Every structure is written in C-alpha cells, then in structure tokens.
Amino acid sequence: MDERDLRQLGLLVRDELVRLPGVSEVELAGSRARELVIEVSPSQLQRYGLTLEEVQQAVRRVAVNQPVGVIQSASERLRLRVPNALQSLRDFSQIPLKNSADGGRLLLSDVATLRDGFSEEPLQAHFNGKPCVVVNVFQNGEENAISVVKQVRAALVTLRQRFPDSVTLDTWRDRSRIIKDRLNTLGKSAWQGGLLVMLLLALFLHPWVALWICVGIPVAFMGAVALMPVLGVTLNLFSVFAFILVLGIVVDDAIVTGENIYSRLKKSANGLTAAVRGTQEVALPVTFGILTTMMAFLPLMMIEGRRGQLYGQMSLVVIPLLLFSLIESKWILPAHLKHLKPRGGSGVLWRGQQFFSHGLERFIRRFYQPFLRVALRWRYTTLALFVGVAILISALVASGSLRFVFFPRVQSETAKASVIMPIGTPFSVTAKHVERLVETAKQLQARHVDPLSGQSVIRHILSIRGATGASRRGQSHLGRVTLELVSPDVRTLDISNLAPIDG
Structure with a gap:
C-alpha cells in the first residue's frame, strides 16, 4: 500500500472518530501533508498575455477558505470559515483565467501543469516495522476519558470490518488506563483501609463503635464527590490521588470522638448524656486537629502557573472531605452511638476482644504513663532532646546527605x-x-x-x-x-x- 492510500485510510479513521461525542480533536500525524503543485509555463503566459500575478489572483479567489463569522460563548471563541469547493486535481485545472471575445475560456490547465502529491519534506512513520499513520484522539475537557476511550475502541472495531485484511488498526498509548488503575487502587485502598480500621477498633473498642466509625468514610467521600462539580474539579489523576492520600486521615476525628463516647457509655446509664458529653469533651481538640490539616493543604491552591492548577485540585478534594468528616463525627456519629449498650459476654470472640482491649490498657498503665511522667518531670531535658534531633536532621539536609528530588524517577509506560x-x-x-x-x-x-x-x-x-x-x-x-x-x-x-x- 502506497503513501497516498495509507493517508486516505488515516483520514477515514479521523473523520469517523471526530464525530464521536466527547472527542474534541482528532489529529493525523506521521504522514506528509497533501500538496498541490502548479507549474506555470512562462511561454504559455507570454502566448496568452498573462502575468504570474494574474494567475495567482485567479487561484486565490476560488481556492481560499473564506471567513464568514464568529461564534462566541462565555468560555471560547470560534471562527467560522467556508472551505473552498475545489478538492480534486480536476477541479483546480478548471479554474478560469480569462474569457475571450468569442465566448471561449482560458483555463489554468492551458498555461500550467498540475500535480497532486505531498510536501517535499521527508516524513515516514513505522509501527512494529510496518508503514503507518498515527491518529491522535483528544477528549473534550468536560468528558469522561474512560467513556471516550470505550467509544473510540468500539468505533475501531467497526472500522476494522471495512478495511482490507492487509491493514491493521491498533491502539497506542491509551492514557485512560492510568486513570482506571488509580481508580482500582482507590477502591482497593478504601475497602482494605476500612476493613483494617474496623478490625483494629473492634479489637480495642466495641465492634458496633468500629462499624459506625467506618460508616463515616463513605459519607465523607460522597460529600466531597457531590461538591466536585461545584468547585470545578473532575475525576483525574490528581483528584483520585487526593482521595487515596486522605483515606487514612478521614477517620481520625471519628476515632477520637467514638472512643470517648464509648468510655462515657461504660460509666453512664444514659446514652444521650454520654454521647453529648463525650462529644463535647473532645470537640475542641478534634476540630482544631482537622482545621490544621485543612490549612496544611491550603497552600497548594496558591501555587501559580500550570502546576498550581494541577495541585490545587488536591486541596479542593481534601478540604471538603475533611469538613464532611468533621460534621459526621460531631452530629451523625453521636446520634448512632447514644443507642449503644455496653454489654458483657462469654464467647470466644468476646474473650479475645477483651484480651486485646485489656492488654492495651495495661500497656498504657505500665509503660506509657510512667514514661510520660518522666518526660514531664524532666521537661527541659525532653525539650533539649527534641531540639537536638531537629538540629541533626537539619544538618543532614544542609550537608546534602539527604538528597532533594522534586519528582522522583518512576517506571513509565x-x-x-x-x-x-x-x-x-x-x-x-x-x-x-x-x-x-x-x-x-x-x-x-x-x-x-x-x-x-x-x-x-x-x-x-x-x-x-x-x-x-x-x-x-x-x-x-x-x-x-x-x-x-x-x-x-x-x-x-x-x-x-x-x-x-x-x-
């Protein structure tokens, strides 16, 4: 198959794909641009009394795309042009140059030789050792990349049936795979993290406390997802990474609140009173803990340039997610835990849970509390120790022993x-x-x-x-x-x- 036929097949694929919803642009690459060469004969110009400028003007009058107007919206400005009707070599050869007195017409083909070919600059592309043309598909910024790729693949299946057996259609550098991999990672991290949180809380607290704390994870996630369209955030690599990053932080406030309510429930007969007082006791530190985390992500929105647009999306995911988590831990979680009744048991699971729960309490009484008393008694020594560690770490950074790499090298596709x-x-x-x-x-x-x-x-x-x-x-x-x-x-x-x- 020669270069002309291969380019025609590429144009056919381009024209089919550009009609798909969500596809903003389809570009043909790896193939030389089509070029029409007009070789004017000087002797013929002299014979018919024409100049080269007159031939140029005649061609320009009919072979130029004419602007007809502008369509403007709030987000973009589109210029409308009417393409010329001349497409084939025969069409150009029939361009009139002069009319004679007897009604005859002088055509471009009478004074020039026309040749339909490609630009002179050499350009060749090979895919797996075979000549090819590359069709680059770009999605609309507001469309789902995964759904657009599905439509493109479905269209390619239909196109393969129209092509001869000697021609193959293959996909190249499918960027939607990266998004799907991150979504799969998010799903795995979500259920694995939720399961681990529930198991750990069930070992040291009441199983129902662990369950209601884990319910806060999807609640906070759904709240953040609901605000994404309002904030102009799409589901992309940076926003998905933000969900993965905050997965382990989102339950911190609920754990503190739930544990304190459960401790109150074991000492109080009134569930409502225990829920209210248990929430109020830790409301201030938990709230400021969440606010400081939110403030830590806020500077990402202040980065200028293109990188700021990318990293800012992480803040627009993390901050609303933590806010919904705080609301859930202060209003929804206590409303559920007030109905909880601490009860004893005698089964194997109950004895196992009590073993871990009492073991943690013994560790706190025997090791952590004595160590904390010593640290508080020798507070200046403790402060000096931490200052010394900070100086040591600063020295490692200043000496170059701890290297700084803005973007670490990772294996690519x-x-x-x-x-x-x-x-x-x-x-x-x-x-x-x-x-x-x-x-x-x-x-x-x-x-x-x-x-x-x-x-x-x-x-x-x-x-x-x-x-x-x-x-x-x-x-x-x-x-x-x-x-x-x-x-x-x-x-x-x-x-x-x-x-x-x-x-």
Whole structure:
C-alpha cells in the first residue's frame, strides 16, 4: 500500500472518530501533508498575455477558505470559515483565467501543469516495522476519558470490518488506563483501609463503635464527590490521588470522638448524656486537629502557573472531605452511638476482644504513663532532646546527605530515544540511524520477557523518520523511536535500567 492510500485510510479513521461525542480533536500525524503543485509555463503566459500575478489572483479567489463569522460563548471563541469547493486535481485545472471575445475560456490547465502529491519534506512513520499513520484522539475537557476511550475502541472495531485484511488498526498509548488503575487502587485502598480500621477498633473498642466509625468514610467521600462539580474539579489523576492520600486521615476525628463516647457509655446509664458529653469533651481538640490539616493543604491552591492548577485540585478534594468528616463525627456519629449498650459476654470472640482491649490498657498503665511522667518531670531535658534531633536532621539536609528530588524517577509506560543530527543532514543518513535504534529496540523486546506472562514488556515500537514528535512537517535531520511498555502495575520485571546491547 502506497503513501497516498495509507493517508486516505488515516483520514477515514479521523473523520469517523471526530464525530464521536466527547472527542474534541482528532489529529493525523506521521504522514506528509497533501500538496498541490502548479507549474506555470512562462511561454504559455507570454502566448496568452498573462502575468504570474494574474494567475495567482485567479487561484486565490476560488481556492481560499473564506471567513464568514464568529461564534462566541462565555468560555471560547470560534471562527467560522467556508472551505473552498475545489478538492480534486480536476477541479483546480478548471479554474478560469480569462474569457475571450468569442465566448471561449482560458483555463489554468492551458498555461500550467498540475500535480497532486505531498510536501517535499521527508516524513515516514513505522509501527512494529510496518508503514503507518498515527491518529491522535483528544477528549473534550468536560468528558469522561474512560467513556471516550470505550467509544473510540468500539468505533475501531467497526472500522476494522471495512478495511482490507492487509491493514491493521491498533491502539497506542491509551492514557485512560492510568486513570482506571488509580481508580482500582482507590477502591482497593478504601475497602482494605476500612476493613483494617474496623478490625483494629473492634479489637480495642466495641465492634458496633468500629462499624459506625467506618460508616463515616463513605459519607465523607460522597460529600466531597457531590461538591466536585461545584468547585470545578473532575475525576483525574490528581483528584483520585487526593482521595487515596486522605483515606487514612478521614477517620481520625471519628476515632477520637467514638472512643470517648464509648468510655462515657461504660460509666453512664444514659446514652444521650454520654454521647453529648463525650462529644463535647473532645470537640475542641478534634476540630482544631482537622482545621490544621485543612490549612496544611491550603497552600497548594496558591501555587501559580500550570502546576498550581494541577495541585490545587488536591486541596479542593481534601478540604471538603475533611469538613464532611468533621460534621459526621460531631452530629451523625453521636446520634448512632447514644443507642449503644455496653454489654458483657462469654464467647470466644468476646474473650479475645477483651484480651486485646485489656492488654492495651495495661500497656498504657505500665509503660506509657510512667514514661510520660518522666518526660514531664524532666521537661527541659525532653525539650533539649527534641531540639537536638531537629538540629541533626537539619544538618543532614544542609550537608546534602539527604538528597532533594522534586519528582522522583518512576517506571513509565513509554521509553523514547530521539535522533537529532546537524541541520542539513540527508534524510537517508538520519533514517539509517533511526533504523539502528529500531533494531536495538527489537533486541530489547526479545530479551525482556515477563517470566509470569511469557510476553515481552515492550508491547509496540513506533519509529518516526523526519520528526521528533507528532508532526506533519518533516525535517530531514530529526528522528525518534518510542517504545510502549506494559503498565508498571502489571509487569513483574524491573526495567528501570534496560541492559545495553553489545555493538
């Protein structure tokens, strides 16, 4: 299949995908731009008494997209243009240049030779060793990336049936996988954290206290999710990470309040009185504890530039979530715990629970309280000890022993190698070096095989000769090879340092 046919198939895919809801832009890359060449004959111009400027004006009158107006909304401004009706080589050849007195017409094809081809700048793309065009799909900022990807994949299944067997359609760098992985991590962390919290509280407190404290987790999460559209926050990597980050903090206030109410219930016969007084006793420290945590995340909203827009979303998730957690621990949790009746038991589970509960109390009486008394008695010594530790840690940072890395290196899903030759390097020389990189990538693909799945950790190899990115304009001195890797969450093979290939 030649370059023209391959580009036509790419345009067909682009036109089908751009109609999907939620898709804002579809870009064709890795293929040279179409170009119509008009070679005007000087002798023919002299024969018919025309100038080159007159030919240019005649072509410009009918072959230029005409602006017709503007559509403006509160968030964007769209310029409307009417494309010219000339699409094929025959259409351009029929452009009239001059009318004669006898009714004849002089056409562009009478004075020029027209050739339909591609731009002269070389540009080639290969996917897994085969010529290709790359179709980049961009979602609308307000749409769900996961649902958009599902629609795109469904459309590709339909398109495959229309293509010949010699043509393959494959997906490349599906960014929605990262969001789905984070959502799965959030789900696992939520139920695992909730289960651990409930088990620990059930060991040292009453099981029903543990249950009602855990109920506060989904309540606070739902409150934060309900406010996300109001605050302009979407479900993305940063907002999902904020949910994961705050999962262990959200129950702190409920644990303190619930434990204090339960202690009151064991000493009081009136559940309402125990709930009210138990909540009031710890209301001030718990409230200020939550407020200080909220204030710690507030500076993220003050970061300027693009990074501030990203990190600020974390604050807009954490702060409302902690606020709902505080409300739940002060109003909803006491209303449930006032009905709780501390009761004894004689079963195995009850004896096991009492063993851990009494064991914690014994540890507090025998070890923690004596240690606390000593620390308070020798308060200046304790203060000096903590100041000394702070100075030691500061010295480690100042001396460079504790390195600072703004973004730590993590295993990625892609690996790139760019070729940048001196400007003016022939395309054949650059293509030769890119081909060497491709051969090296194939050797790495064969060498690095996951022992569990039996599949290579390198899924696809995309090479571009004439550019270092998704460009439609070629430059003979540039090239790039990109490897798509299996997700780090799935692969068991560490490829942070790929072994070099000899030679």
